[in-house]
Amino acid sequence: MNLKPVLLVALLASLVLLPGCTKPATWVGVTPGEMVVCDRLAVRIDGAWSRLEGTQQPKHDVWTSEGMPLDQLHFHTGIAEGESLVVVKDRPADKPIPRFRKDMQAQDVVEMYEAFASRDGSVFKLEKLAPARFADENGFRFEFSRVRKGDEVRTRGVAYGAIHRGELFLMVYEAPRIHYFTKHLPQVEAIAQSAHPREKG
Amino acid sequence: MDRRDFVETCGCCGAMALLGPALRAAQGWTPPPRIPRPSPKTDEGGLWALMDREEERLRQSSFLVRDGALSAYVHAITCRLAQAHCPDVRTYVVRSPYFNANMAPNGMMQVWTGLILRAENEAQLAAVIGHEVGHYMARHSVERLRDAKSRTAFAHVLGLVPVAGTLAGLGILAGAFAYSRNHERVADQIGLELMAAAGYPPLEASKVWTNLLAELQAEKDWTGDASSRSLLFATHPTEKERQTKLEAAAKALGQPDLDPRAPALRQATAPWRQLWLEDELRRRKFGESLALLDRLTAADPKDGQAAYFLGEAYRLRASDGDGERALAAYQKAAGLPGVPPEVHRALGVLHRKAGRLPEMREAFGRYLAARPDAEDAEMIRSYLTEGG
Numbered sequence: 001m002n003l004k005p006v007l008l009v010a011l012l013a014s015l016v017l018l019p020g021c022t023k024p025a026t027w028v029g030v031t032p033g034e035m036v037v038c039d040r041l042a043v044r045i046d047g048a049w050s051r052l053e054g055t056q057q058p059k060h061d062v063w064t065s066e067g068m069p070l071d072q073l074h075f076h077t078g079i080a081e082g083e084s085l086v087v088v089k090d091r092p093a094d095k096p097i098p099r100f101r102k103d104m105q106a107q108d109v110v111e112m113y114e115a116f117a118s119r120d121g122s123v124f125k126l127e128k129l130a131p132a133r134f135a136d137e138n139g140f141r142f143e144f145s146r147v148r149k150g151d152e153v154r155t156r157g158v159a160y161g162a163i164h165r166g167e168l169f170l171m172v173y174e175a176p177r178i179h180y181f182t183k184h185l186p187q188v189e190a191i192a193q194s195a196h197p198r199e200k201g
Numbered sequence: 202m203d204r205r206d207f208v209e210t211c212g213c214c215g216a217m218a219l220l221g222p223a224l225r226a227a228q229g230w231t232p233p234p235r236i237p238r239p240s241p242k243t244d245e246g247g248l249w250a251l252m253d254r255e256e257e258r259l260r261q262s263s264f265l266v267r268d269g270a271l272s273a274y275v276h277a278i279t280c281r282l283a284q285a286h287c288p289d290v291r292t293y294v295v296r297s298p299y300f301n302a303n304m305a306p307n308g309m310m311q312v313w314t315g316l317i318l319r320a321e322n323e324a325q326l327a328a329v330i331g332h333e334v335g336h337y338m339a340r341h342s343v344e345r346l347r348d349a350k351s352r353t354a355f356a357h358v359l360g361l362v363p364v365a366g367t368l369a370g371l372g373i374l375a376g377a378f379a380y381s382r383n384h385e386r387v388a389d390q391i392g393l394e395l396m397a398a399a400g401y402p403p404l405e406a407s408k409v410w411t412n413l414l415a416e417l418q419a420e421k422d423w424t425g426d427a428s429s430r431s432l433l434f435a436t437h438p439t440e441k442e443r444q445t446k447l448e449a450a451a452k453a454l455g456q457p458d459l460d461p462r463a464p465a466l467r468q469a470t471a472p473w474r475q476l477w478l479e480d481e482l483r484r485r486k487f488g489e490s491l492a493l494l495d496r497l498t499a500a501d502p503k504d505g506q507a508a509y510f511l512g513e514a515y516r517l518r519a520s521d522g523d524g525e526r527a528l529a530a531y532q533k534a535a536g537l538p539g540v541p542p543e544v545h546r547a548l549g550v551l552h553r554k555a556g557r558l559p560e561m562r563e564a565f566g567r568y569l570a571a572r573p574d575a576e577d578a579e580m581i582r583s584y585l586t587e588g589g
Contacts, residue, residue: 106577106580121297131580131583149264
C-alpha cells in the first residue's frame with residue numbers, strides 16, 4: 001500500500017463536490033422572506049439559513065442553519081425523467097446511479113433517495129412514509145434515520161416529495177438526532193408547507 | 202471513489218492465495234505455541250497497543266453486530282480452528298455487505314456480514330477464518346511492520362486513522378497489513394490444515410473462491426468493465442489459478458466426506474439474513490447480487506426469502522425486461538415458505554403501476570394484515586382508497 005489511493009480519494013472527493021467549478025463553492029446567507037430555489041420552487045423562509053453557492057448543480061440546492069455537517073437541507077427541484085437527484089459525472093459503470101422515472105411511486109422515490117444517502121456505506125432506515133401535500137400536489141412525507149459511515153453520527157431526517165407535471169420535487173432535512181434535528185424541525189416544516197412549484201422559465 | 206472504496210480494496214479480504222511451494226513446505230505443519238503479549242518497549246508491542254485502542258473503538262462502533270448468539274457461533278468456529286490460540290483471538294462480526302475479513306496482530310478479527318451471507322455452509326466460513334488465523338499464527342503483520350517499505354506506508358496510514366476514529370479508519374488501518382503474496386500462500390495452507398484438523402472438508406475453501414469468481418464475472422458481464430475496479434481482480438490477478446491450486450491442495454489433504462455443516466450456518470444467520478440481503482442490494486452491484494441470488498435460489502428452490510430478493514434485485518436493476526422478471530420472481534416467492542410479507546407490497550406496487558386495482562388491493566391487504574404497523578402502512582392504506 002502507498003499514499004496514492006489516499007490522495008486520489010481526496011482529489012476525487014473534491015471533484016464530486018464541485019464538478020466543473022473553477023472557484024470553490026461558498027456559503028452565502030439567505031435573506032428571510034420569499035425566495036425561489038433553483039428557479040423552480042418558491043418557499044418562504046423564516047430563520048437564519050445559508051446556502052452553498054457555486055456548486056454547478058442546477059437542480060440541487062444545499063442549505064444549512066448550524067453549518068455543515070451538523071444540519072443540512074437539500075432541495076431537488078424539477079428532476080425530469082431519466083435524471084438523477086444530483087449531477088454525477090463519470091459514474092463507474094458498476095455503480096449505476098438511480099434515475100427518476102415519471103411512474104415512480106412514493107416508495108420508489110424513497111429508495112432513490114436511500115441509494116443517494118447510503119452510497120458511502122451509511123446505514124439508512126425508513127421510519128415512516130405517509131401521504132402529504134407538497135408543492136401543490138398530493139405528495140408524501142417520509143422520516144428516516146441514518147448512521148453516517150464516515151463519523152458514525154446518528155442522524156434523523158424528514159423529507160417531502162411530490163411529482164408535479166412529470167417532474168420530481170424533493171426537500172430533505174437531516175441533522176444529528178441529538179438536539180439539532182428537533183431544533184430546526186418546525187422551521188423546516190414551515191418551509192415545506194410554503195413550497196409552490198414554478199414552471200420552467 | 203471515496204474512502205469506502207479505498208477500504209474495500211484493503212486488507213487481505215479473506216482471500217486465499219496461490220499455493221505452490223508453500224503447500225509442500227506446510228505439509229506436516231503443526232500450530233505454533235500461543236503468542237505472548239510483546240513487551241511495550243518493542244515495535245511489536247507498540248503495534249499491539251495501537252491495535253488495542255482500535256479494538257476499543259470497534260467495540261463502540263455502530264456497525265458492530267451486537268448479537269450474542271451470532272458472535273458466539275462465529276467465535277466458536279474461530280476456536281475450533283485456532284485451537285490453543287482461541288483465548289487470544291477475539292471475533293467481531295461487522296455489518297458491512299462486502300466480502301471481507303481481517304485479522305490484527307493483537308488477535309482482533311473482523312468478519313464482515315457480506316462474507317457470512319455468501320458462505321454456503323460453516324466450512325466455507327471456516328475457510329476464510331482459518332486463513333485469517335493463519336496470518337495471526339504466522340505473525341505476518343510483524344514481518345510487514347519490520348519491512349521498511351511497509352513501515353513507511355503504515356506510518357502514513359496512522360496519520361489518517363485519528364481523523365476517522367471509526368470503523369472506516371479501522372479498515373484503512375487493516376489495509377496497512379496488506380500481505381505479500383508469499384504470506385497469502387502460507388495463510389492459505391495453514392487455513393486448509395486448520396480446517397482439516399477441525400473436521401471441516403478442506404475442499405470447501407476452493408468453493409468460496411469459485412462462487413466469488415462467478416459473482417465477479419457476472420458483474421463484469423453486466424457492466425462491461427467491472428474487472429478494472431474489482432478489488433479482487435485488481436489485487437489478485439491470478440485468482441483462477443489460485444482457486445485451482447486450492448482445490449488441488451484440498452484434495453491432497455483428503456477428508457472429502459466431512460460434514461460442511463450447512464444447516465448450522467443457516468440456523469445461526471437466519472435472524473439476520475433479511476437485513477443482510479437488504480444491505481446487499483444497497484450496494485447496487487446488480488451483477489454480483491443477481492449471481493448470488495441465483496445461487497441461493499438454485500441451492501434451495503423452496504427458499505421464499507431468496508426468491509423475493511431475486512425479484513427485488515431485478516426491480517432495482519430496472520433494465521429491459523426486469524419488470525417482468527421481478528413479477529415472476531415475486532409470484533413464485535409468494536407461495537414459498539419463509540417469504541417476507543414485503544413480497545405482497547412489491548406485488549401491490551407492480552399491480553398499481555399496471556392499473557390492476559383489484560389485484561393491487563388484495564396484495565396490499567395481505568401486506569397490511571401481516572405488517573399493520575409497517576413504516577409505510579399509512580401510504581399503503583391511502584392506495585387502497587384509490588379507484589373507488
